[in-house]
Amino acid sequence: DSRDPTSLRTPIVAVLGHVDHGKTSLLDKIRGSAVIEGEAGAITQHIGATAVPLDIVSSIAGDLVDPDDFDLPGLLFIDTPGHHSFTTLRSRGGALADIAILVVDVNDGFQPQTLEALDILRRSETPFIVAANKIDTVPGWDETEDSPINATYESQTDRVQGRLDEQLYEIIGNLSDEGFSADLYWRVQNFQRNVGVVPVSAMTGEGVPDLLAVMMGLSQRYMKEEMEIDVTGPGVGTVLEVKEEKGFGKTVDIVLYDGTIKADDKIVVGGQNDPIVTDVRALLQPRPLAEIRTESRFEKVDEVSAAAGIKVAAPELGDAMAGAPVRVVRDRDLEDVVREVEAE
Ligand code: GTP
Ligand code: MG
Numbered sequence: 001d002s003r004d005p006t007s008l009r010t011p012i013v014a015v016l017g018h019v020d021h022g023k024t025s026l027l028d029k030i031r032g033s034a035v036i037e038g039e040a041g042a043i044t045q046h047i048g049a050t051a052v053p054l055d056i057v058s059s060i061a062g063d064l065v066d067p068d069d070f071d072l073p074g075l076l077f078i079d080t081p082g083h084h085s086f087t088t089l090r091s092r093g094g095a096l097a098d099i100a101i102l103v104v105d106v107n108d109g110f111q112p113q114t115l116e117a118l119d120i121l122r123r124s125e126t127p128f129i130v131a132a133n134k135i136d137t138v139p140g141w142d143e144t145e146d147s148p149i150n151a152t153y154e155s156q157t158d159r160v161q162g163r164l165d166e167q168l169y170e171i172i173g174n175l176s177d178e179g180f181s182a183d184l185y186w187r188v189q190n191f192q193r194n195v196g197v198v199p200v201s202a203m204t205g206e207g208v209p210d211l212l213a214v215m216m217g218l219s220q221r222y223m224k225e226e227m228e229i230d231v232t233g234p235g236v237g238t239v240l241e242v243k244e245e246k247g248f249g250k251t252v253d254i255v256l257y258d259g260t261i262k263a264d265d266k267i268v269v270g271g272q273n274d275p276i277v278t279d280v281r282a283l284l285q286p287r288p289l290a291e292i293r294t295e296s297r298f299e300k301v302d303e304v305s306a307a308a309g310i311k312v313a314a315p316e317l318g319d320a321m322a323g324a325p326v327r328v329v330r331d332r333d334l335e336d337v338v339r340e341v342e343a344e
Contacts, residue, residue: 009231010051010076010307011219012257014093016120017103018111019082022133025202026103027079030060030212049255049309050077057212064148064213070220075212076307077101078255082113089240092323094120096238096255099218100128101211106135106167106199110174118178129185129196129214132171136201138163146205149198150186164199172197185210191218231305234328235261239269240309242320248282248313252320260305261312261328268334268341269317270324275341276316277334284311 015023027050053074058067080086080093094100094117102117104110121128136143140160144152153161168184175182175195185196196214200207237256245251252269261267263283269276284298304310312326325344329337 008072009258010073011098012076012078012096012255012307013215013219014078014080014097014100014126015103016080016090016094016100016117017082017131018105018108018113018117019084021082021103021105021108021111021114022131022202023082023103024079026101026131026133026200026208026211027077029202029205029208030077049079051075051308052077054216057216060146061209061213061216062148064209065216070216072216072219075215075219076309078309084113087116088322090117091120092238092240094126095124096257097124097126099215100126101131101215102128103131103133104171106132106164106171107137109167109170115178118175118180122179127192127218129191129198129211129218130171130175130182131207131211132168132197132199133202135164135199135206136204138167143201143204143206146208148209149200149207150210152206153199168197168199185214191221231259233259234330234332235259235265235306235326236328237261237306237326239320239322239324239326241322242317243311245284245311245313248284249315250317250320251284251311251313252317252326253309253311254326256304256306256308256310256326258306259328260303261310262303262330263300266329266334267312267314268327268329268337269314269320270326270341270344271319272321273319275338276319277329277338278314278316280312280314282313284313 017023058065078093080090100121104114138160172182180195182195182197185198188194188196198207198211200211235256236258237254239252239254241253243251263280265280283301285301325341327337327341
């Protein structure tokens, strides 16, 4: 596309949390709301990621945001698996992220992968908010589809409000035990110093407007300087997964966090031994609104720009490694690019 080269890069938002706490459901809800808004085509499915453009984010957030306050193109959400065996994938996702959402089931509270995610966020100094999910499961909950949290909270009985408050304060207490000063998001002034907790339901959409509004505010306020980078130069990314793909052989799923990658680019990928120098054979994107992790049919695209998730098919990828750097050569000196990949 022909974006202004000085335009802001799409912030990368990692969604982290314990298994079954609702990460994928939350992203499904955001995608589903866009479908209801009649904007299904505007949401692009990426490999392991979902791109939501600004106008969709603000239409879901409704009165909670004024789109004129923002000049970000939107948000790129990276889903991560909560299962304990996926530690490396989670830490890659977490380390790549500009900001993150930590999903915690209000019934289940803090669990091993919640703590692991907090460690990743602490080490990578990634600003994050907590989505206190499944508020609709509080006994007696009276749901209002897609409502901002304040309105739906006010319509609950005292007993239901009290029960939810207890669960939320438990989460705030757990965060404090881990050394994070946290509070309900509407009481947080500085989201870099304090962690905002947003009560949500991925099932009913309650609180999702608030979650998106807070994410927009957080990225716009604190990430701006880092986002003002060239989004048209040779691409730079990280391998999330190496996968065998029928008809394409070994492929790499990458998150591109800077620049562009084109279907005829030469690339250098970190390998188990030496960097792999190879030519892109195809850039593959899942078809719109198909389930990303199980999707087996792809659309070939000519070019993508950061931030994006994309599957790259190329010869010689057998030695590629999850977590390895990927760099596009284009008009740069090959030896320089190889040295950069070696040094990472
Ligand atoms: P992993 O990817 O396996 O780590 O799990 P996940 O965090 O992506 O959880 P997922 O979205 O798959 O949800 C797990 C289960 O919780 C599913 O049965 C969802 O339907 C259910 N669930 C998720 N969010 C909510 C919610 O807000 N309310 C209710 N009632 N159920 C929910
Ligand atoms: Mg999931």
